[in-house]
Amino acid sequence: MKVKVYGAGSIGNHLAHAARCMGWDVTICDPDSGALKRTKEQIYPQRYGAWDEGIKLCENKDAPKGGFDMIFLGTPPDIRFRLARECLEERPRLMQLEKPLCGPNLKDAQELFEDVAKTDTLMCVGYDHVLGRATEMAENLWLEGRWGNVETLDVEFREHWGGIFSAHPWLTGPQETYLGHWQRGGGASGEHSHATNMWQHFAHRLNAGRIIEVTAQMEMVTVGDAQYDKLCAMTVKTEKGLLGRVVQDVVTKPPRKWARIQCEGGYIEWQCGGRPDGDVVRYQRDGYACGETFVPKKRPDDFILEMQHFDKLLKKETTLDQSAISLQRGLDTALVIAAAHKSFQEKRTVTIDYSKGYRLEAIR
Numbered sequence: 556m557k558v559k560v561y562g563a564g565s566i567g568n569h570l571a572h573a574a575r576c577m578g579w580d581v582t583i584c585d586p587d588s589g590a591l592k593r594t595k596e597q598i599y600p601q602r603y604g605a606w607d608e609g610i611k612l613c614e615n616k617d618a619p620k621g622g623f624d625m626i627f628l629g630t631p632p633d634i635r636f637r638l639a640r641e642c643l644e645e646r647p648r649l650m651q652l653e654k655p656l657c658g659p660n661l662k663d664a665q666e667l668f669e670d671v672a673k674t675d676t677l678m679c680v681g682y683d684h685v686l687g688r689a690t691e692m693a694e695n696l697w698l699e700g701r702w703g704n705v706e707t708l709d710v711e712f713r714e715h716w717g718g719i720f721s722a723h724p725w726l727t728g729p730q731e732t733y734l735g736h737w738q739r740g741g742g743a744s745g746e747h748s749h750a751t752n753m754w755q756h757f758a759h760r761l762n763a764g765r766i767i768e769v770t771a772q773m774e775m776v777t778v779g780d781a782q783y784d785k786l787c788a789m790t791v792k793t794e795k796g797l798l799g800r801v802v803q804d805v806v807t808k809p810p811r812k813w814a815r816i817q818c819e820g821g822y823i824e825w826q827c828g829g830r831p832d833g834d835v836v837r838y839q840r841d842g843y844a845c846g847e848t849f850v851p852k853k854r855p856d857d858f859i860l861e862m863q864h865f866d867k868l869l870k871k872e873t874t875l876d877q878s879a880i881s882l883q884r885g886l887d888t889a890l891v892i893a894a895a896h897k898s899f900q901e902k903r904t905v906t907i908d909y910s911k912g913y914r915l916e917a918i919r
Contacts, residue, residue, distance in 0.1 A: 556580065556869075557622060559647075561615070561638060562629030563590040565722040566653055566681075568598045570627045573858035575607055577866065579625075582611040584618040593725065603855075620645055625865060627651045631733040632740030636663040639678075640670055649865055653681040654752070655745040656885050658738050659893040664886055664913035671882060677868055677875050680885025682752040683861045684812075684827060689834035689850040690753075693816070693825045694760050696838050703819030705761050708799035712750035714810035719746070728778070729805075735781030737896070742783035744773065744892050747803035751895075752888040753814055754791065754801050756879055761816070764794030765887060770904040771895035789895050886913045894918045 556579040560571050563585035574581050585591050591612045600606045613619070626647045628635050632655050639652055640663075657664055671678045684690065716734065720726055729735030734746055755766060769791055773784040786804040812827035821840035829835025833851040864880070867873045875881050890913055897918050898905045911917035 556624045558582070558625045558627065559584060559618070559623045560627045560629060561585070561618075561642075562653075563587070563594040563598075563612075564629060565598065565719075567627075567629035568594055568602060569855065569858045570629055570651070571610055572599070572603050572607075572855060573862045574625075574627075575609065576855075576859050577862045579862075581609070582613065582619065582623075584613050584615050586615045588614055598722075623647050624869070625649045625651070627653075629653045632657050632745065633733055636667050639667055643670060643674055643676060646674065647676055648869055649677040649679065651679045651681055651861075651865070652882070652885070654885065654888075655740045655748045655892065656680060656889045658740040658745070659889075659896040660738065661889060661893050661913055661915055664889060668882065668886060668913055678882040679865070679868075679875075679878065679880045680882060680888075681861070682749055682756075682880050682885060682888065683857045684749050684753055685756040685879040686860050686864055687827075687834065687850075687857060688852070688860070689825055689827070689836050689848075690756075692836045692848060692850065693757075693814070693823050693838075696823050696836070697760065697816060701840060702816075702821055702823075705763065705797060706817045706819060708754060708757055708761070708763075708797060708814070708816055709801075710750045710754040710757070710799075710814040711802040712747040712753075712812050713802060713804045713807035714747065714812065715808040716746065716805040717808070718810075729783060730778050730781035735778065735783050737775075737783050742773075742785070742787070743803040743805045744784050744787040744895055746805065747787075748888055748892055749812075750801050750803045751789070751891050752884070754799060755884065755887055755891070757814060757816060758793050758797060758799075759879075761797065762795070763797035765907075765909065766791045766891050766894075767794050767907050767909075768792035768904055769891060769894040769898050769907070771898040773895070773899045784899075787895060789891075789898075791891070889913065890917060 558574045560583045733739040734741040771789045774786040789801040814825040816823045824837040826835045836848045839845040
């Protein structure tokens with residue numbers, strides 16, 4: 556398998572390393588020669604122990620075109636769709652776009668969706684937490700039954716973004732990147748949109764339908780030219796009436812990445828990093844003792860599971876319709892984030908009409 560990765564930042568290194576763990580041929584491309592040098596001399600060897608001489612590096616202007624089985628876009632969200640449409644012309648078998656897909660203006664979202672539909676390329680989005688072993692374990696517990704009806708669903712991704720800047724020490728703060736600009740896909744609503752996506756994922760598994768109502772509050776911060784939401788709190792409702800809560804912030808430490816499915820007859824909890832060396836699933840049925848299962852994990856494991864998922868897709872062991880990280884699922888998340896911003900700005904509950912496509916016109 557031949558893989559091309561755009562972006563030599565932290566996420567690009569994660570993707571490249573995971574692909575190499577699969578034994579795939581990897582080329583990393585970036586417009587900045589300094590970023591490529593930093594990947595080779597600092598990020599990759601410090602994170603994974605040594606530089607992998609099997610990885611090819613090149614500036615975007617020299618990037619090879621065509622002949623790649625997979626192309627991964629670990630770029631800022633505000634340039635991702637333009638690059639994605641260019642890469643589609645190479646006709647890779649599969650493309651992965653990192654999250655968040657775009658800013659809340661949804662610029663070119665529907666156009667990309669339509670362009671992809673005209674090709675044979677499988678397109679996925681990097682919301683990899685929904686592929687994790689702990690997530691699967693929580694789903695399987697639900698499928699065992701005997702929980703009664705679902706009462707509510709809560710998901711939180713609350714994490715101070717100091718860890719992000721530790722992984723990008725060449726940046727002095729959010730103002731130097733898209734992270735500090737909510738319009739470009741930054742802030743808590745964009746950066747920690749894993750929570751929104753996880754809520755949607757569990758709602759699908761619970762057969763509760765898609766989110767159609769959003770009520771949001773945000774706390775905005777202005778630093779020079781930068782403006783971002785440090786806290787995004789949403790109440791959401793699905794097509795089938797499931798009501799729940801999504802909270803994302805960039806201030807909480809230690810972090811809390813947590814989900815709870817509350818049922819009539821008990822609960823199931825998922826916690827990413829529930830212990831320092833892995834994830835935890837807790838559960839309790841009424842009348843029984845609380846159970847807990849520990850899932851050992853390090854962050855690179857999330858990306859390796861993602862690569863294994865891609866491998867299954869290409870081998871047709873699963874389908875894109877069954878994939879939890881399909882482009883459609885990622886665009887559903889982008890639409891909800893856009894709805895959250897509209898709700899906050901207009902101080903009201905907004906609704907989503909999916910028949911209007913992935914456009915602002917879908918939010919009323």
